[in-house]
Amino acid sequence: MTLRFRDTLTGETRPFQPLQAGRVGIYSCGPTVYGPSHIGNFRSFLFADVLVRYLRYRGFDVTWVMNITDVDDKIIRGASEADVSIGELAGRWLERFLDDARALRMTPPDVLPRATAHIEEMVSLVQTLLDKGHAYRTEDGSIFYRIGSWPSYGRLARLDPDQLRVGERVEADEYGKADVRDFALWKAPKPGEPSWDTALGPGRPGWHIECSAMSMAYLGPSFDIHTGGIDLIFPHHEDEIAQSEAATGLPFVGTWLHCDHLRLGGAKMAKSTGNISRVVELLEGGVSPRALRYALIAVHYRQGVDYSPASLAAAAAAIERLDALDLALDSYTEDRRDSTDLPGVLDENRSRFEAAMDDDLNVSAALAALFDLARELNRRIADRSMSSADASRALGFLRDLDRVLAILPDEAPDLPAGAADLLSQRETARANRDWAASDRLRDELAGLGVVVEDTRDGQRWRRLETV
Numbered sequence: 001m002t003l004r005f006r007d008t009l010t011g012e013t014r015p016f017q018p019l020q021a022g023r024v025g026i027y028s029c030g031p032t033v034y035g036p037s038h039i040g041n042f043r044s045f046l047f048a049d050v051l052v053r054y055l056r057y058r059g060f061d062v063t064w065v066m067n068i069t070d071v072d073d074k075i076i077r078g079a080s081e082a083d084v085s086i087g088e089l090a091g092r093w094l095e096r097f098l099d100d101a102r103a104l105r106m107t108p109p110d111v112l113p114r115a116t117a118h119i120e121e122m123v124s125l126v127q128t129l130l131d132k133g134h135a136y137r138t139e140d141g142s143i144f145y146r147i148g149s150w151p152s153y154g155r156l157a158r159l160d161p162d163q164l165r166v167g168e169r170v171e172a173d174e175y176g177k178a179d180v181r182d183f184a185l186w187k188a189p190k191p192g193e194p195s196w197d198t199a200l201g202p203g204r205p206g207w208h209i210e211c212s213a214m215s216m217a218y219l220g221p222s223f224d225i226h227t228g229g230i231d232l233i234f235p236h237h238e239d240e241i242a243q244s245e246a247a248t249g250l251p252f253v254g255t256w257l258h259c260d261h262l263r264l265g266g267a268k269m270a271k272s273t274g275n276i277s278r279v280v281e282l283l284e285g286g287v288s289p290r291a292l293r294y295a296l297i298a299v300h301y302r303q304g305v306d307y308s309p310a311s312l313a314a315a316a317a318a319i320e321r322l323d324a325l326d327l328a329l330d331s332y333t334e335d336r337r338d339s340t341d342l343p344g345v346l347d348e349n350r351s352r353f354e355a356a357m358d359d360d361l362n363v364s365a366a367l368a369a370l371f372d373l374a375r376e377l378n379r380r381i382a383d384r385s386m387s388s389a390d391a392s393r394a395l396g397f398l399r400d401l402d403r404v405l406a407i408l409p410d411e412a413p414d415l416p417a418g419a420a421d422l423l424s425q426r427e428t429a430r431a432n433r434d435w436a437a438s439d440r441l442r443d444e445l446a447g448l449g450v451v452v453e454d455t456r457d458g459q460r461w462r463r464l465e466t467v
């Protein structure tokens with residue numbers, strides 16, 4: 001089986017071939033840092049995270065770039081409402097985004113370029129487009145991309161270029177456009193808005209040019225994979241292709257991967273509809289970050305996800321099953337000969353897992369393989385048919401696959417203060433057959449978020465995953 005992806009531009013599912021053997025450059029449209037991220041944003045970011053993790057698991061040397069949009073209309077409005085600079089507002093929400101990303105175990109991107117630190121690259125790209133006749137200046141000093149100069153415009157979104165944006169409301173400051181479909185590369189300064197003095201004159205970049213300039217700055221004029229949510233296909237990614245390819249004359253991206261929406265209560269999840277679930281609010285409300293991660297990654301990225309308290313509870317139950325298995329394998333001891341068929345079972349399971357992931361990142365099929373294995377291992381634990389070495393081999397196997405999914409518990413979770421003492425008191429109580437004390441101590445531990453179970457291998461504990 002070879003690794004295959006479905007490319008949005010061609011609509012084809014093709015074997016993946018990076019430009020340079022063994023190396024992969026990936027660019028993901030990142031957050032606009034003007035407020036808390038909602039889980040819809042993180043569905044797209046965690047999809048890219050699983051992609052990066054799987055390519056690394058497969059042995060590729062991956063460079064992952066995710067931009068931070070720290071200047072745009074929403075940030076300018078937010079900063080003026082909060083009476084702070086755009087730098088201050090963006091800095092605050094960037095920190096929050098990074099905290100959420102860490103909690104949800106997103107791999108840190110190799111580069112997190114901020115738009116305001118790359119104005120020069122954007123200016124030079126816009127200058128090239130002016131020089132080549134793909135852009136023009138309006139009276140106020142704004143610069144627009146001339147869509148009429150790029151015949152393949154609309155190919156990514158499968159739109160007829162002649163029909164684009166006809167009837168779209170024209171912004172008051174865009175009346176100088178030659179064609180209603182043209183989009184802003186550079187915006188002339190307006191009172192109360194941040195502006196940079198550049199070779200193009202004063203002003204600020206449009207949003208689309210940010211991603212072309214920053215992706216090419218770190219990954220070169222042509223790179224392997226570009227990801228984003230499907231809502232970015234048009235116009236954002238269509239505009240990125242037009243700008244980049246018109247400027248360089250080279251193919252911009254090898255494979256476009258787009259993640260479908262997260263729906264809340266059946267409706268597309270977006271700020272405009274008001275049905276937001278912010279990551280920070282969920283986590284502060286006691287939702288387990290691993291359960292949330294699971295709920296966001298478990299469905300194939302090209303399918304919509306219906307997010308609800310029920311889907312989160314199902315994710316938490318799946319995490320609980322994995323935690324219980326992890327713990328059971330970790331504490332399992334049995335002095336017997338190694339099982340002869342376990343290596344074969346693990347190998348076959350790895351093949352199933354990899355075949356699923358190779359098939360355009362079919363995470364749900366990969367998880368099905370994982371849970372089939374979990375059932376099999378639980379059976380072997382229950383009938384004590386594994387040796388101690390078998391159990392640790394199985395645990396090592398699960399942890400190896402978890403490089404891709406990142407849903408297993410940390411290897412040595414910390415006990416909350418006081419819990420270690422209660423656990424050892426309880427061990428003594430059980431040795432003395434003082435069941436009343438043992439039960440009381442179990443309740444006290446539960447109060448600290450520690451679940452205790454009594455097994456043939458002695459007392460086992462784990463942190464309680466709450467929803």
Ligand SMILES: [Zn+2]
Nearest residue numbers: 029030211236
């Ligand atoms: Zn972008």
